[in-house]
Amino acid sequence: MGVAVPVPLRRTFTYRLPGVPEGVVVGSRVRVPFGRRTVLGTVVSLSPEPPAELIAIREIEETLPAAPLPASLLELTRFVADYYLCSWGEAIEAALPPDPAPRKRKPAAEEKPDAVATAEAPPAVEPTAAQAAALVPLFAAVSARAYAPFLLHGPTGSGKTEVYLRAAEATLAAGRGVLYLVPEIGLTPLLVARLAARFPGQIALLHSALSPRARRAAWDAVRTGEKRFVVGARSAVFAPLSDPGLIVVDEEHDPSYKQEDAPRYNGRDVAVVRARLSSAVVLLGSATPSLESYQHARSGRYALLTLPGRIAGRSLPKVDLVDMREQFRAAGEVTPLSEPLRQALVETVARGEQALVLRNRRGWAIALLCSACGKRVTCRQCSLALTWHRGIRRLRCHGCGHEERRPDTCPSCDADALSELGDGTERIEDDLRRAVPGARIERMDRDTVRGRGAHERILRRFDAGEIDVLVGTQMIAKGHDFPNVTLVGVLSADQTLGLPDFRAGERAFQLLTQVAGRAGRGERGGRVIAQAFDPDHPVLAEAAAQDYEAFFAREIRYRRALRYPPLSALVQIIVADTHEGRAWRTAHEVAEALRAVSSTRLTITGPGPAPIERLRGQFRMQLLARSAGRRRLVDTVAAALSAFDGKALARTIHVDVDPVSLL
Secondary structure, three states: OEEEOOOOOOOOEEOEOOOOOOOOOOOOEEEEEEOOEEEEEEEEEOOOOOOOOOOOOOEOOEEOOOOOOOHHHHHHHHHHHHHOOOOHHHHHHHHOOOOOOOOOOOOOOOOOOOOOOOOOOOOOOOOOHHHHHHHHHHHHHHHHOOOEEEEEEOOOOOOHHHHHHHHHHHHHHOOOEEEEEOOOHHHOHHHHHHHHHHOOOOEEEEOOOOOHHHHHHHHHHHHOOOOOEEEEOHHHHHOOOOOEEEEEEEOOOOHHHEOOOOOOOEHHHHHHHHHHHHOOEEEEEEOOOOHHHHHHHHHOOOEEEEOOOOHHHOOOOEEEEEEHHHHHHHHOOOOOOOHHHHHHHHHHHHOOOEEEEEOOOOOOEOEEEEOOOOOEOEOOOOOOEOEEEOOOOEEEOOOOOOEEOOOOOOOOOOOOOEEEEOOOHHHHHHHHHHHOOOOOEEEEOOOOOOOOOHHHHHHHHHHOOOOOEEEEOHHHHOOOOOOOEEEEEEOOOOOOOOOOOOOHHHHHHHHHHHHHOOOOOOOOOOEEEEEEOOOOOHHHHHHHOOOHHHHHHHHHHHHHHHOOOOOOEEEEEEEEEOOHHHHHHHHHHHHHHHHHHOOOOOEEEEEEEEEEEEEOOEEEEEEEEEEOOHHHHHHHHHHHHHHHOOOHHHHHEEEEEOOOOOO
């Protein structure tokens, strides 16, 4: 029988089952010998006779008692393997919950899936005219029980969530399941509570932050049909719903839907494929849609639904761009907080209102710079500057996690001339305490939310009014609805615009627009103060005006001129090796293999050093392959890389189909 195992080899393996194969079906989980070790695999085909060319066939060691993987998920994982150029076993492994570790002692009671807290059910509200208009085609599509993709576009606070929930009600009433994807489950506790109140007893949470045993319990509750409404992050796209009728992808533009390690799938795009395979409705929603999704809507591939304004006639917040060059000339130094922002924070807190301050860099200082030789203190394993975290008195690499103590002198020239460069959230928090005396200030970034449930604790305290000013990274920009927030401050709004990535402008527009949308969602108006050294940049002007159409029109011209997505398909290949020369040789071999099988319609750029040239001790070389046809491109790359299958260097070649970042 054919078994898919989670190794980076794009093929299945033949094993023999000892004795009578009772109970073994396609989708069964088995333990098999692989080389000198034993791995878990999945039966993907049954054959009474092994292929004649195989001389020796090893036996399956054990058949696991777990229920077999449903045929629909086998089909979906096969697509993931074929399209994202990973092994079928790797794709299946990404779809399955982890196997719980054996218990050390007998539990006092049977373990249940994590309970979903229920903030009482909110009173029913009538949909606005715009929401009702959007629901008409959605209800029709749900009733038709056919594949139908939609993009719901509306500004922040326009009521997209209510459209999702009413479509979900119609789907459940029709006897089908609902899958609701969010970028990061830990950042949306209030949404989860709202869903649980609206659909009591029906919600199953599936995400990687759950314990293995709780995740398995939730998985089984969905597989058996006990729960028909699944809420989760990226990996929940593989939830074993037997008959999904609606798949919602909230904040569909968010890069968190992209898996960084193999299999490098995009949860949003896999959701669209799953809807097609299931004859279901897929509803993508965002105030700042990805260019790919909006282009699909413009071309007719997706149906476009629009919510033109905020609910209850509320206005979008006024956005002021502060020129930090003028602030520098006035103060004689670079200050993290401009005077307009400092004054606005003082006034906001004095009125009993709340504020968010975005600084998308962690730590106290983003680097230590030697004024004698001009070099920065860098990581030994990565070509990245170390960030100074004053609270723990350590330098930390945000690429590999390496930590070390702060040196007394420059490691390059031994001069006693190290100075702190740039401000992270840790220092901004300290600055805010001095700038707004008496204010209750908290910080929310990866350093403060390491414990389980830490996201939720901070956000619930903020929602309860126990925090006046919340400073943080992009975590604070995602999907939160706090009616008392009337001010949002954005520090270094232009920091990402210079990155060597064709999506830099798109990311800057989305982040500024999304965080600005946290202001003025209640009865009081909202204001945004965004600081930048290049306030005249068109991306910032378009974001300040909340003008997505203008941004899209300009950005799509740039993408078309340079043949970047969504006007072409793109595959990024990274060759990573601890030996620089070997990385170069392998990268050139890959480039030659690509050119040998490619047509004139395929454009190959590179190889060359990746923007982050060294990461986790490995030198990284980058190649880009582009083509107008996505299927042709994937097939060509697959054919070129087949020459490396089974070789040791195959493990150094990392393929990313439809990358969201080129860094």
